[in-house]
Each structure stands twice: as structure tokens, then as C-alpha cells.
Amino acid sequence: MNRPPQSLRDSSPRGGASNAPTRSSPSGGGGAKRRRGSARDNLVYAAVWLACAAPLAWLAFRAFTGDLGVNPIETLVRQLGVWGLRLLLVGLAVTPAAVILKKPRLVRFRRTIGLFAFAYVTLHLFSYIGVDLYFDFGQLVKDILKRPFITLGMAAFVMLVPLAVTSTNGWVIRMGRAAWSRLHWLIYVIVPLGVAHYYLLVKADHRPPLVYAAILAALLGWRAWRKLATR
Numbered sequence: 001m002n003r004p005p006q007s008l009r010d011s012s013p014r015g016g017a018s019n020a021p022t023r024s025s026p027s028g029g030g031g032a033k034r035r036r037g038s039a040r041d042n043l044v045y046a047a048v049w050l051a052c053a054a055p056l057a058w059l060a061f062r063a064f065t066g067d068l069g070v071n072p073i074e075t076l077v078r079q080l081g082v083w084g085l086r087l088l089l090v091g092l093a094v095t096p097a098a099v100i101l102k103k104p105r106l107v108r109f110r111r112t113i114g115l116f117a118f119a120y121v122t123l124h125l126f127s128y129i130g131v132d133l134y135f136d137f138g139q140l141v142k143d144i145l146k147r148p149f150i151t152l153g154m155a156a157f158v159m160l161v162p163l164a165v166t167s168t169n170g171w172v173i174r175m176g177r178a179a180w181s182r183l184h185w186l187i188y189v190i191v192p193l194g195v196a197h198y199y200l201l202v203k204a205d206h207r208p209p210l211v212y213a214a215i216l217a218a219l220l221g222w223r224a225w226r227k228l229a230t231r
């Protein structure tokens with residue numbers, strides 16, 4: 001969600017190749033080659049989609065088979081949160097991976113990964129409100145005001161909503177690419193808030209959130225370095 005969909009971007013090494021469906025001509029070797037490329041693209045896309053959906057399917061399976069441990073609600077809320085955060089980080093890692101591996105077409109998957117991250121975080125929030133708080137919205141407001149980790153999580157979620165809503169090509173056209181890109185810079189606030197949310201809620205062992213913080217720092221550091229280097 002942090003960059004315009006590729007069908008609206010250039011095919012420079014920074015931007016990546018087009019996201020638009022490949023049109024294959026009915027005849028000629030070029031057409032066959034394009035059709036093969038397109039079939040491979042679809043396969044890779046299906047693999048990315050399955051990889052993003054697999055943790056949710058596994059969690060659902062564990063929930064239905066009563067395999068979520070002694071505190072199933074906590075496990076559910078936490079697993080959805082941690083997968084939301086992981087996918088947000090994977091989304092941020094796509095551009096560095098595309099540049100370093102010289103595979104500009106990788107950036108096509110950013111939108112899918114971003115939308116999956118949003119889905120996990122939304123389910124994380126709803127499982128907390130529904131299963132943990134029994135839809136007690138008064139308690140939710142109290143939590144937002146009194147528990148700093150909830151305040152930060154909620155701030156991150158509120159900022160994620162416009163990014164998810166405007167993730168379509170139609171919105172890029174409606175807003176104009178510059179305004180769209182400015183809005184999607186919010187991702188650089190959202191992910192640190194997600195990591196801070198995690199850090200604050202952990203009571204004893206801070207190593208796991210610190211690992212996520214280190215990955216985030218590396219990804220942001222790479223972007224800052226690249227911006228300076230390409231000036």
C-alpha cells in the first residue's frame with residue numbers, strides 16, 4: 001500500500017514493471033512468450049496470495065479444532081497482530097528486495113501484501129473488541145485513553161484505513177499520483193507505531209519486539225541511504 005499500483009507507474013528500476021495484465025497477440029512467437037510469461041506471473045501471484053492467506057487459514061483451523069492453547073482468545077488476538085505486523089514489514093521489504101535482486105516486477109505484489117496486512121490487523125482489532133471485550137465500546141474507549149499500547153495500536157489502525165481504501169488504481173487517478181504518494185507515506189509512521197505497540201505491551205522479554213524494531217530500522221535505513229545516494 002505504500003506505492004502507487006504498478007499499472008500507474010513507470011518501468012524504471014526504481015518503479016518496476018507494469019502491473020497491468022499482459023496482452024498477448026494471437027499469433028507469433030512473441031505472443032506465445034508473453035502468454036507463458038503471463039501464466040508464470042499468475043502462478044507467482046497465486047503463490048504470494050496463498051502465502052499471505054496461509055497463516056489465517058492455519059489459525060482458523062487451530063481455532064476450530066480447539067488447538068489454540070490454554071488461553072485461546074489471547075493466542076488469537078496475538079497471532080493476528082503479529083502476522084499483521086510481519087506483513088507490514090514484508091510490504092516495506094518489497095522495494096529493497098526488488099532493487100537488490102534486480103527484479104523490478106516484484107513490486108507488483110506490494111498492494112496484495114499491504115491489503116493482507118490490513119486484513120490481519122482488522123481481524124486483530126475485531127477479535128479484541130468482539131471476543132475479548134464482548135463489544136463493550138465503553139471499555140475500548142477507556143483502553144485507548146488509559147493503555148498506551150492500545151493508543152498506539154489504534155492510531156496505527158486509523159492511519160491504515162485510508163491507505164487500504166485508496167489502494168486501487170481508481171483512487172490513484174482520482175487523487176493524482178503526487179497526493180496519493182504523499183498519503184501513502186503514512187506507512188512510515190504506521191509500521192513504527194505497530195512496533196512500538198508491540199514493545200509496550202510486552203512485560204518481560206523485550207527481545208521479540210526489538211527484533212522487529214531492528215528489521216524496521218534496517219528497511220528505513222536502506223530507504224534513507226538510497227535517497228541520499230540517488231540525489
Ligand code: HEM
Pocket residue numbers: 074077078079081082083084085088121124125128150153154155156157160190194195197198201
Ligand atoms: C497496525 C496496527 C497493529 C499492529 C501491527 C498490531 C500488532 C500487534 C502485535 C505484534 C501484538 C503482539 C503479538 C504477540 O505478543 O505475539 C499485538 C498484541 C495486541 N494488540 Fe495489536 N496491533 C495493532 C493494532 C491494535 C489495535 C487497534 C488494538 C486494539 C484497539 C490492538 C490490541 C492488541 C491487544 C489487546 C494485544 C494483546 C495484548 C496482550 O495479550 O497482552 N492492537 N498487536
